[in-house]
Each structure stands twice: as structure tokens, then as C-alpha cells.
Amino acid sequence: MTNYVLVAGAWLGGWAWDEVAEELRRGGHTVLPLTLSGLAEKRDVPAGQQTHVRDVVDAVEHAGLTDVVLVGHSYSGIPVGQAAERIGDRLAHVVFVDSDVPSDGKAFASAPWAGQLGATITEHGGFWPPLTAPECGGQGLTETQIQRFVDGATPHPGATLTEPAELTRPLGELPATYVKCLLDGAEPNDDVVELLKSDRWRLVEMETGHWPMFSQPGELARVLAEVPARP
Template sequence: MAIFVLVAGAWLGSWAWDDVVPTLREAGHEALPLTLSGLAEKRAVPAGQQTHVRDIVDEVERLDLRDVVLVGHSYSGIPVGQAAELLGDRLARVVFVDSNVPADGASFVSTWWEGPAKLEAAIAGNGGSWAPLTAVDCEGQGLTDEQTARLVGGATPHPGDSLAEPAVLARPLGELPATYIKCLLDGAEPNDDVAALLTSEQWRLVEMDTGHWPMFSQPYELAQLLLEAAR
């Protein structure tokens, strides 16, 4: 039995995995969705990026979990990648779902595709947090109107400190056993940093014909890919 620890991306909490968890459990595995500090029901908790790394590691150690398949979506791939290194033999595999990946000394802001200054200004202009996504942000991502409304309606501001704090890696990320799930409506090819990691024999690439939030647009299909990754 694998134990899936599921961490959603920016603005989202454990609730984002509600449609994925049942399929994993019906297949005989455990699934533990995790809300990071500063988000959803933990919105009042101050959080930097290393807080998020500790959120993940502390939960795994507190529950004494083994055979962990650690899943990170979007932003959370950055703390998930760092946490995966710290789990040692508790980790079975890490799965990055259309996510960012950590680079030692780099932050989410520093690698922002539109340039760091633009994201820094957006965070500063929103009182130190990244304003939640809107329905416009979801266009072209394979979501129904109902799915979009649920995603946008549940989103909360994302703590800016977690986006600005640099990642810390003890060893090359390519040494981890990893699967990268690329959602094609969000770009046909992985980013250059991911493409470089995919040259490792430890990494696998899987594609989904959907948008950036597959836990909403194709939850059953995503769960099946997670089950395959755990085999």
C-alpha cells in the first residue's frame, strides 16, 4: 500500500484534492491531502517557503508514514521537492503535477516567467500576499464553468514570503525517483529546468491533455496516473 501525500499549489488547500482522493482509496491506498500554512483553513498562520517544507516533513514524521508518494502541484512542487530530499527512506516517489521545481538558491519570484519585478509588485500591492486567481486566469484550461467557479470560489490569498524565499537543496534533484506530469493545455513542453531534470534515469515524463488544474478538470484521470506512478 502506498501513502499519497497530496499538496496543492498556490491559493489552494487540501480541499482541492476532494475529487482525487476517493479513487486512490478505492484502489487500496491511503491518501492524505495537506493544507500548507497561510492557506485555506490555515490562512491566519504566517508562512515562508521553509515553513511549507516543514509542514510536509513534520506531517510525514508525525504520522510515521512509510512508502510515501509525495505529490506537489504548481507552486507546491518547490517545497515538495525540498521535503522529498529530507524524507530519506520514507519516500517511495515524488510526483510533480504541472509544477515548478526547486533550484538551490532560487525562489518562485526569481524564476517568474513574466519577470520577478512584475510579481513582486503584485504581491506588494496586495498587502504582502498574492491575490487569488480569477475566472479569467482559468480560461483555456479545460475547465467547465462549474469547475472554474469551485476553483476560484475556494481560493485564498497566497503568502508572499513563501514565494520570495529561496529554495535549499542538499543534493541534485535529479537523484530523486520522480514523475513529472505535464498538462498540455498549459504549454506543450516542460520548462527548461524540468527538461534538464528529465534527462535523469530517475525521472519519468507523463502527459495529460488538460489544463493546469487537473484535480478539477480530470480528477479520475489524474488519480489513475498517480496510481501508475506508485507501481
Template sequence: MTDFVLVAGAWLGAWAWDEVVPGLEKAGHGVHALTLSGLAEKKDVRAGQQTHVQDIVDHVERHDLRDVVLVGHSYSGIPVGQAAERIGGRLRHVVFVDSNVPRDGESFLAGFSSEHVRQGLDAHGGVWPPLPPAAYAGQGLTDEQIDRIVTEGTPHPGATLTEPAVLERPLGELPATYVKCVLDGREPLPAVAELLTGGNWKLVEMDTGHWPMFSRPRELARVLDEAAAGS
């Protein structure tokens, strides 16, 4: 049985996958939605980026998961990409959902224009607060979905954004699918575009915004199921 480990992006916990889990379970998969340290019910746990990598590795090993599909959304593509190489033969596939990807020696903030994030960290004691509701416009979300993300989201620990990634081998060697949510911009990040040329990565587009676990949960579950089946 394939085991999915679902890791949401900044500010979010395992709760973000509530509407995706049933579709994967109906398809016969085991599903583990994971909250990273410093977020949601773990908001009081101090965390850096390598803490998040270890959160994922520890969960896989503690539950003795095999045939694992790791799923990283947005920020969480950074720790998921690192964890994927560290779980070795337990890994079946990696799915990056409209996410950043790790580059050895670089932080999350190195991957895009990040001055506004740095300013937010400085202004809020080293954490990145959830975005205001207006930031979610045009992403295929209902007002109720936006309200849930904003009110249930927790400030994101800044050290996870500034610590560098550590990779032992090229990320392009991993069997992976990249899900691009086209309402958030049709073109993948340059680092992703480069990885998609290597032969091991497949690109899938979804006609929705950056938070498909809320806007298109059933479609996302189908995309994840198909990624696992095709690996």
C-alpha cells in the same frame, strides 16, 4: 501500503483534491491531502517557504508514514521537492504535477517571468491574490470549477514565493514523475527538461489544463497510481 501526500499549488488547500482522493483509495492507497500554512483553514498562520517544507515533513513524520509518494502541484513542487530529500528512507516516489521545481538558492519567482506576481504582492500587502476567472480560460475547466477555485482560494503568502529553496543534493537523484498538462503549454520548464534527461525522472502528459485535480480527477488518480506502481 503506499501513502500519498497530496499538496496543491498557490491559493489552494486540501479541498482541491476532493475528487482525486476516492480514486487513490479505491486503488488501495492511504491518502493524505495536506493544507499548507497560510492557506484555506490555516490562512491565519504566518508562513514562508521553509514553513511549507516543514509542514510536509512534519506530517509524514507525525503520522509515521512509510512508502510515501509526495505529490506537488504548481507552486507546491518547490516545497515538495525539498521535503522529498528530507524524509529520507520514507520516500518511495515524487510526482510533480505541472509544477515548478526547486533549485538550490533560488526562489519560486526566479523560475519564470514573475514581474506580474511581484506587482501583485506589492499591491496586496505581501500576499498573492487568486487570479480572476478569465485567467482560467482554455484550461479544460467548467464555469462551476473556475468559480470554486476563485471563491474558495485564499491569498497566497508572499514569503513562500520569495524565499530561496535549500537542497542538499541534486534534485535529479530523486525517483520522480513529471506530469505535464499540455493545455498549459506542451514544453516543460527548462529546469524540468534538464531533469528529465538524467534517467531517474519519467515524463507523463495529460491532455488537460493546469488544474487536473478539477478538470480530470479520475485520470489524475490513475496517473498517480501508475507512477507509484512503476517506482
């Protein structure tokens, strides 16, 4: 059986994975949904980009996990991608769910929208405010699922978005799966397209929106359960 560490994207905590975690546990897997510093129940903890990387690495090491599948959704693909290379032989696979991917020296808040996001963070006291219900439309979510998102979301610490990623090896060397959610765009971004040229990366498509842990938790759990074993 596999050890999964699940990390949700901006504004969300470990709670976002409840339904996915339940499905994976039914299959006999060990599942650790992780809340990053500055979010949800950890909202009072100061956080920068490398804080989030350490959150993931520390969770794996403190739990003594091996054969780990790290899963990063949306923003969290950036810290998860960095953590994946830092946990060494503990890593079996990394899954990026409709996510950004880290690039050495590059921040989440990069051109062309760095200025706009930076201004928003400044206006909100150093945080990125969560999306409103109308802004979640068009992503395959029911009204109940949207309300769950809105009710559970917390402001995202801005420093995690503006500080650069730190990589020591090419990301394409890691065994990885990229899950593209098609309602959020038919194609991955250019960085991901380049990484998918690696023979260690594969692409999986889901007919849903950007938050499949809410819209299609059973299908997402199935995709994660079918991740290739350690190469």
C-alpha cells in the same frame, strides 16, 4: 498499497484534492491531502518558503508514513521537492504535477517576472491574490469547476514565493515523475527538461489544463496509482 501526500499549488488547500483522494482511497491507498500554512483553513498562520517545506515533512513524520509518494502541484513542487530529500527512506517516489521544481538558492518569484510579482505582493499586503474566473479560461475547466476554484481560493503568502529553495543534493537523484498538462504548454520548462535526462525521472503527459485535480480527477488518480514502486 501506497501512502500519498497531496499538496496543491498557489491559493489552494487540501480540499482541492477531494475527488482525486476519493478515487485513490477506492483503490485501497492511504491519502493525506495537505493544506500548507497561510492557506485555506490555515490562512491565519504566517508562512515562508521553509515553513511550507516543514509542513510537508512534519505531516509525513507525524503520521508515521513510509513508502510515501509526495505529490506537488504547480507552486507546491518547490516545497515538495525539498521535502522529498528530507524525509529520507520514507520516500518511495515524488510526483510533480505541472509544477515548478526547486533549484538551490532560487525562489519561485525569479526572473524575468520577479519584479512584477513582487510589486503585486506588495500592493496586496504581502499576499498574491487568487486568479479571477476569466484568468482560469483555456485550461479545460467547466464553468462549475472554475467557480469551485474561485470560491475556494485564498490569497497566497508572498514570502513563500520570494524566499529561496534549499537543496543538499541534485534533484535528479530522486525517483520522480513529471506530469505535463498540455493545455498549459506543450513542453516542460528548461529546468524540468534537464531533470528528465536523469534515468530516475519519467515524463507523463495529460490532455488537460493546469488544474487536473478539477478537470480530470479520475485520470490524475490513475496516473498517480501507476507511479512506479520504490526502486
